[in-house]
Amino acid sequence: xxxxxxxxxxxxxxxxxxxxxxxxxxxxxxxxxxxxxxxxxxxxxxxxxxxxxxxxxxxxxxxxxxxxxxxxxxxxxxxxxxxxxxxxxxxxxxxxxxxxxxxxxxxxxxxxxxxxxxxxxxxxxxxxxxxxxxxxxxxxxxxxxxxxxxxxxxxxxxxxxxxxxxxxxxxxxxxxxxxxxxxxxxxxxxxxxxxxxxxxxxxxxxxxxxxxxxxxxxxxxxxxxxxxxxxxxxxxxxxxxxxxxxxxxxxxxxxxxxxxxxxxxxxxxxxxxxxxxxxxxxxxxxxxxxxxxxxxxxxxxxxxxxxxxxxxxxxxxxxxxxxxxxxxxxxxxxxxxxxxxxxxxxxxxxxxxxxxxxxxxxxxxxxxxxxxxxxxxxxxxxxxxxxxxxxxxxxxxxxxxxxxxxxxxxxxxxxxxxxxxxxxxxxxxxxxxxxxxxxxxxxxxxxxxxxxxxxxxxxxxxxxxxxxxxxxxxxxxxxxxxxxxxxxxxxxxxxxxxxxxxxxxxxxxxxxxxxxxxx
Amino acid sequence: xxxxxxxxxxxxxxxxxxxxxxxxxxxxxxxxxxxxxxxxxxxxxxxxxxxxxxxxxxxxxxxxxxxxxxxxxxxxxxxxxxxxxxxxxxxxxxxxxxxxxxxxxxxxxxxxxxxxxxxxxxxxxxxxxxxxxxxxxxxxxxxxxxxxxxxxxxxxxxxxxxxxxxxxxxxxxxxxxxxxxxxxxxxxxxxxxxxxxxxxxxxxxxxxxxxxxxxxxxxxxxxxxxxxxxxxxxxxxxxxxxxxxxx
Numbered sequence: 143x144x145x146x147x148x149x150x151x152x153x154x155x156x157x158x159x160x161x162x163x164x165x166x167x168x169x170x171x172x173x174x175x176x177x178x179x180x181x182x183x184x185x186x187x188x189x190x191x192x193x194x195x196x197x198x199x200x201x202x203x204x205x206x207x208x209x210x211x212x213x214x215x216x217x218x219x220x221x222x223x224x225x226x227x228x229x230x231x232x233x234x235x236x237x238x239x240x241x242x243x244x245x246x247x248x249x250x251x252x253x254x255x256x257x258x259x260x261x262x263x264x265x266x267x268x269x270x271x272x273x274x275x276x277x278x279x280x281x282x283x284x285x286x287x288x289x290x291x292x293x294x295x296x297x298x299x300x301x302x303x304x305x306x307x308x309x310x311x312x313x314x315x316x317x318x319x320x321x322x323x324x325x326x327x328x329x330x331x332x333x334x335x336x337x338x339x340x341x342x343x344x345x346x347x348x349x350x351x352x353x354x355x356x357x358x359x360x361x362x363x364x365x366x367x368x369x370x371x372x373x374x375x376x377x378x379x380x381x382x383x384x385x386x387x388x389x390x391x392x393x394x395x396x397x398x399x400x401x402x403x404x405x406x407x408x409x410x411x412x413x414x415x416x417x418x419x420x421x422x423x424x425x426x427x428x429x430x431x432x433x434x435x436x437x438x439x440x441x442x443x444x445x446x447x448x449x450x451x452x453x454x455x456x457x458x459x460x461x462x463x464x465x466x467x468x469x470x471x472x473x474x475x476x477x478x479x480x481x482x483x484x485x486x487x488x489x490x491x492x493x494x495x496x497x498x499x500x501x502x503x504x505x506x507x508x509x510x511x512x513x514x515x516x517x518x519x520x521x522x523x524x525x526x527x528x529x530x531x532x533x534x535x536x537x538x539x540x541x542x543x544x545x546x547x548x549x550x551x552x553x554x555x556x557x558x559x560x561x562x563x564x565x566x567x568x569x570x571x572x573x574x575x576x577x578x579x580x581x582x583x584x585x586x587x588x589x590x591x592x593x594x595x596x597x598x599x600x601x602x603x604x605x606x607x608x609x610x611x612x613x614x615x616x617x618x619x620x621x622x623x624x625x626x627x628x629x630x631x632x633x634x635x636x637x638x639x640x641x642x643x644x645x646x647x648x649x650x651x652x653x654x655x656x657x658x659x660x661x
Numbered sequence: 662x663x664x665x666x667x668x669x670x671x672x673x674x675x676x677x678x679x680x681x682x683x684x685x686x687x688x689x690x691x692x693x694x695x696x697x698x699x700x701x702x703x704x705x706x707x708x709x710x711x712x713x714x715x716x717x718x719x720x721x722x723x724x725x726x727x728x729x730x731x732x733x734x735x736x737x738x739x740x741x742x743x744x745x746x747x748x749x750x751x752x753x754x755x756x757x758x759x760x761x762x763x764x765x766x767x768x769x770x771x772x773x774x775x776x777x778x779x780x781x782x783x784x785x786x787x788x789x790x791x792x793x794x795x796x797x798x799x800x801x802x803x804x805x806x807x808x809x810x811x812x813x814x815x816x817x818x819x820x821x822x823x824x825x826x827x828x829x830x831x832x833x834x835x836x837x838x839x840x841x842x843x844x845x846x847x848x849x850x851x852x853x854x855x856x857x858x859x860x861x862x863x864x865x866x867x868x869x870x871x872x873x874x875x876x877x878x879x880x881x882x883x884x885x886x887x888x889x890x891x892x893x894x895x896x897x898x899x900x901x902x903x904x905x906x907x908x
Binding site: 179186247249252324402455515517519521 | 678703717736738741744748805808826836852890
């Protein structure tokens, strides 16, 4: 078979993207935290999820792009705290797919040149999404930006900055906000079967010489996609919540592609000096303020949300404690696999059978995934100690200095006659040991059925992708602030702001601070 | 027999572990046999015939063969050993065993009683520096049954949870009630470390302890400096002490 669908240049680029992901995966796995649990069989479900990702991502991404291009969804991602940010898109989309591929290579079930068109497509989708989402900073990943996660345009940052309420350790708002973040973090780990993928941090953004802002997203909290939240989470009023957090005397020097941060000195709650609260989803026109009318209203809201989340947390824990190992495996694997499912929501093509089931091609591996084999296979995949990872003894890989590469490159020999295959095929049927999903989705447009959710998503055309505004970027704003068109653009973002409504595009950071001081 | 692409690997000559090697070896044998059965045509095998020919029952047989040698798996989740006690190593410190159970880590730093009558029984990585050391009663938590027991009967006000699970889900419904935590795993950045910091609960992670039994009065040095990222990355020792106190 001659290789006519890809050029040498495309192969070069694909291999470059694979290598970049390999370098970062090694660094993240070695230097960031280890995930373990006595409740969930974590390594086992992770291995199962990688199989699901390998076999299904290519066909599901093609389905999504049949409605909406990756770069358009990337534009939408800048305007919502939903699961198409890090760690979903910055790392997991290529990472899970490539980890699955690598394990299958080690089993001898595939070769580096198998499903090569799928592989090139997944990496290209990822690149286009990332470049679009990151267009304000010009990098493809947080890693390339020196582990920094700045995505938002000035007009959104100004609203976050202006409307944030000051707080200090010991006051009622501070305690309420801190209590909420503790409870929702814990609930997030439980929803996501011990993983942190319901939580995401981005930033930092400079608010003043001694203050930075971190934007914290807490996602999939209510009755929505996960069957295990049906009923137990029905009283959680928002599916996604975003907390804006001003921090004093603390520099966030690292925000990685897993959405976690490091700071100097260590961030502790006493350094929290400002908070705000928002919600969003694929049906909202960006971030919607939650209880941002007054500090009293916000304080009360944090307390109420904390109570509801603790109640849901305890109900969910009791449900999970009664599960079988296979049910825990399914929930964990589905959580991982579906980490990019909100791409399908934005495009309006979400289906339960696509995202909440274990593909039968992955399912056949389940008997392998006892705790010990899964642990050893997983650690080997993450640090590069399997057979496929080994390279010539002369090699000194990035970070490890060892002759090992985490993800195999595509051999260029396919361009001169070595045989290869194109695709692992379409989406095969799947199944799950979990109860069927109830057709009830809590969105910013109310609790609706999935068909309605998809219909509304397909109709949704937020200003950020309206041809009138889509390419009015930060560079354009720099040279056009104060013009009627720039003011129109800023007015859209300011329409629900307490302090900035109708202020337009001419404000700078100090002006926003003055407005805050005078409020 | 058919030769797989990976059989010609110039550099890869060792696996990640003995168990992984045993599995991968058996699976490769299986694939070679099945590939032979279809005449060795890789293109029709890899994403088509192999879906039927490499099946769950084949992988179950690989495990059965390993277990027949007497091997028993390490467990990480309690549900695994509970559902298949014949396939996993036993799980001490659960149920009735708790009365006589204690973590016995070889790396535990111990010392005789000091002037205040405190006997050092180990060390750990302090998550957050607090103004005072913490004194409480050690209670082991190693299963969801134990969590359910505390959830039903209430968490004692002076309880220092002794755990070897650095995750944030096992103790999710009761964590907020702990007076302190000694965790024999993870790092200060593990989920349990993150949550205790959010809740303001004194916590030592990666603890290496010995001789602390259920119901012992213990003190943890929560006034020690919090272990930093740099300390982890450079391997610098930065620990807080754990003492057993007179009852």
